[in-house]
Amino acid sequence: MQQKIIVLDFGGQYNQLIARRVREAGVYCELLPWNKPFSQWADESLAGVILTGGPNSVYEDASPRLGAEIFTLGVPVLGICYGMQLINYILGGTVESAGVSEYGHTMLHTADTVLFQSVDRTTAVFMNHTDRVKDVPDGFRIDAWTDNCPVAAFSNEAKGIYGVQFHPEVRHTLQGVQMLRNFLFHVCHCTGDYRAEDTIERMLSEIRAQVGSDKVVAGLSGGVDSSVACALANRALAPGQLTCVFVDHGLLRYHEAEQVMATYRDNLGLNVIHIDASERFLKALQGVTEPERKRKIIGELFVRVFEEEAAKTGATCLLQGTIYPDRIESGMGGSATIKSHHNVGGLPKDSIFKKDKIVEPLANLFKDEVRAVGTALGIPHAMVWRQPFPGPGLSVRVIGDITQEKLDILRLCDHIFLEELENAGLMQEIWQSFAVLTGAQTVGCMGDGRTYANCIALRAVTSDDAMTSEAAEIPYAVLKKVTSRIIGEVRGVNRVVYDVTGKPPGTIEWE
Ligand code: XMP
Numbered sequence: 079m080q081q082k083i084i085v086l087d088f089g090g091q092y093n094q095l096i097a098r099r100v101r102e103a104g105v106y107c108e109l110l111p112w113n114k115p116f117s118q119w120a121d122e123s124l125a126g127v128i129l130t131g132g133p134n135s136v137y138e139d140a141s142p143r144l145g146a147e148i149f150t151l152g153v154p155v156l157g158i159c160y161g162m163q164l165i166n167y168i169l170g171g172t173v174e175s176a177g178v179s180e181y182g183h184t185m186l187h188t189a190d191t192v193l194f195q196s197v198d199r200t201t202a203v204f205m206n207h208t209d210r211v212k213d214v215p216d217g218f219r220i221d222a223w224t225d226n227c228p229v230a231a232f233s234n235e236a237k238g239i240y241g242v243q244f245h246p247e248v249r250h251t252l253q254g255v256q257m258l259r260n261f262l263f264h265v266c267h268c269t270g271d272y273r274a275e276d277t278i279e280r281m282l283s284e285i286r287a288q289v290g291s292d293k294v295v296a297g298l299s300g301g302v303d304s305s306v307a308c309a310l311a312n313r314a315l316a317p318g319q320l321t322c323v324f325v326d327h328g329l330l331r332y333h334e335a336e337q338v339m340a341t342y343r344d345n346l347g348l349n350v351i352h353i354d355a356s357e358r359f360l361k362a363l364q365g366v367t368e369p370e371r372k373r374k375i376i377g378e379l380f381v382r383v384f385e386e387e388a389a390k391t392g393a394t395c396l397l398q399g400t401i402y403p404d405r406i407e408s409g410m411g412g413s414a415t416i417k418s419h420h421n422v423g424g425l426p427k428d429s430i431f432k433k434d435k436i437v438e439p440l441a442n443l444f445k446d447e448v449r450a451v452g453t454a455l456g457i458p459h460a461m462v463w464r465q466p467f468p469g470p471g472l473s474v475r476v477i478g479d480i481t482q483e484k485l486d487i488l489r490l491c492d493h494i495f496l497e498e499l500e501n502a503g504l505m506q507e508i509w510q511s512f513a514v515l516t517g518a519q520t521v522g523c524m525g526d527g528r529t530y531a532n533c534i535a536l537r538a539v540t541s542d543d544a545m546t547s548e549a550a551e552i553p554y555a556v557l558k559k560v561t562s563r564i565i566g567e568v569r570g571v572n573r574v575v576y577d578v579t580g581k582p583p584g585t586i587e588w589e
Contacts, residue, residue: 088132126266129161154238162241169215275454300338303399328356329471369589522572
């Protein structure tokens with residue numbers, strides 16, 4: 079049986095990273111809300127539990143709190159930051175406010191314990207807390223400390239309970255991966271043989287269980303997430319149960335619709351229909367400038383189109399390629415809403431699709447895990463490694479209101495940029511690259527005359543999972559060539575700039 083680690087989510091910023099690090103270590107892991115009843119996840123496959131950080135203080139009335147039953151599941155428990163304070167609180171230790179918040183790098187001194195095996199006795203860690211453990215519960219030992227934090231890690235090895243005040247999951251904790259591996263392999267005795275593609279069988283049976291004999295319509299965008307979701311459903315369901323719908327909302331890139339449809343027909347054997355809804359989308363977006371409104375309008379119209387197709391086939395289920403970071407950025411699980419990804423939480427109240435009929439087989443996976451599943455399913459390399467493209471398409475790359483003329487300008491600029499990156503052999507290192515119509519009109523001089531035309535921004539980023547990113551260091555010669563081609567070939571553009579903002583503080587898309 080596949081072992082699993084459950085990470086209970088208390089609302090901290092890095093919680094998804096904990097799950098990711100565990101899976102990277104080859105152990106299957108799920109992140110669940112802290113108050114999900116134990117009976118729904120504590121089965122014989124459970125190998126350990128991790129309690130995450132969170133924004134609360136354990137003494138606040140409204141704080142999320144578990145009882146001592148968490149220590150009766152028969153598996154080890156590791157608390158991180160708030161999770162450690164919670165363990166201390168439950169077991170009768172005391173937690174105090176440190177007076178000032180401790181944020182950033184700190185040197186940690188460690189004892190030679192199981193959690194700190196193969197870790198230096200002094201090592202850099204990342205702290206982000208205000209409260210800290212003061213007195214530890216009976217039977218606990220202090221395993222690590224810093225200048226400002228006398229109890230930076232503790233344990234009761236006999237009971238299998240561990241706590242760390244710092245964040246082992248973030249890269250700034252230099253030996254954090256080793257510490258997590260120590261917990262997984264030397265405390266929980268995990269075998270470490272999980273691979274993302276192993277989840278395929280489980281995902282297939284979950285799709286079958288949720289869908290039963292119903293019919294399904296699936297939103298297919300041409301991107302890796304929805305392609306993998308559709309390929310899974312195609313494998314899970316009987317012939318005739320699944321209809322994939324590729325909606326052209328008029329916000330696609332240069333010749334994208336034709337290319338995507340050809341790939342689907344030639345490679346995946348899916349039942350795909352192509353719907354040209356571009357006029358409808360552009361009409362609904364007329365005069366709309368606010369990014370969240372654009373996303374909501376597009377999200378709702380997508381659902382309406384799927385509903386119309388469902389009415390034709392008698393489908394009750396809607397399959398979507400939602401992945402984990404989409405949900406986090408849309409503010410699920412207590413985190414702040416950065417952007418409402420078009421396919422998250424956007425179902426209109428009166429939708430014919432009921433909540434329990436929304437099928438999202440990839441909802442717990444990161445992009446690189448989706449790619450691993452896609453490769454294992456035999457999806458062509460070019461499709462698995464296609465750059466992500468947002469569901470709202472070019473609407474979030476035309477800043478301000480959207481018109482056909484602006485879209486045409488942007489498409490050409492974007493095409494030139496991508497073509498030149500490809501020619502320069504740079505695509506491999508780039509996570510996403512695109513042009514943005516900034517909405518700024520600038521003055522220029524061309525020939526002997528004055529111009530007053532659009533400013534285009536180029537954006538290319540490197541990233542692991544779109545949660546953070548850096549601007550790609552495109553050689554100046556390439557940027558110069560792209561600039562001169564855009565200004566020479568695209569009417570209505572007289573200036574090109576390159577965006578070097580990271581995420582954070584920026585986001586990848588401009589809107
Ligand atoms: P941001 O701009 O938030 O984007 O840094 C992170 C990743 O998500 C993509 N993105 C979206 N994808 N629907 C999607 O399917 C959306 O509404 C959406 N908004 C952003 C973005 O392209 C990047 O890969």
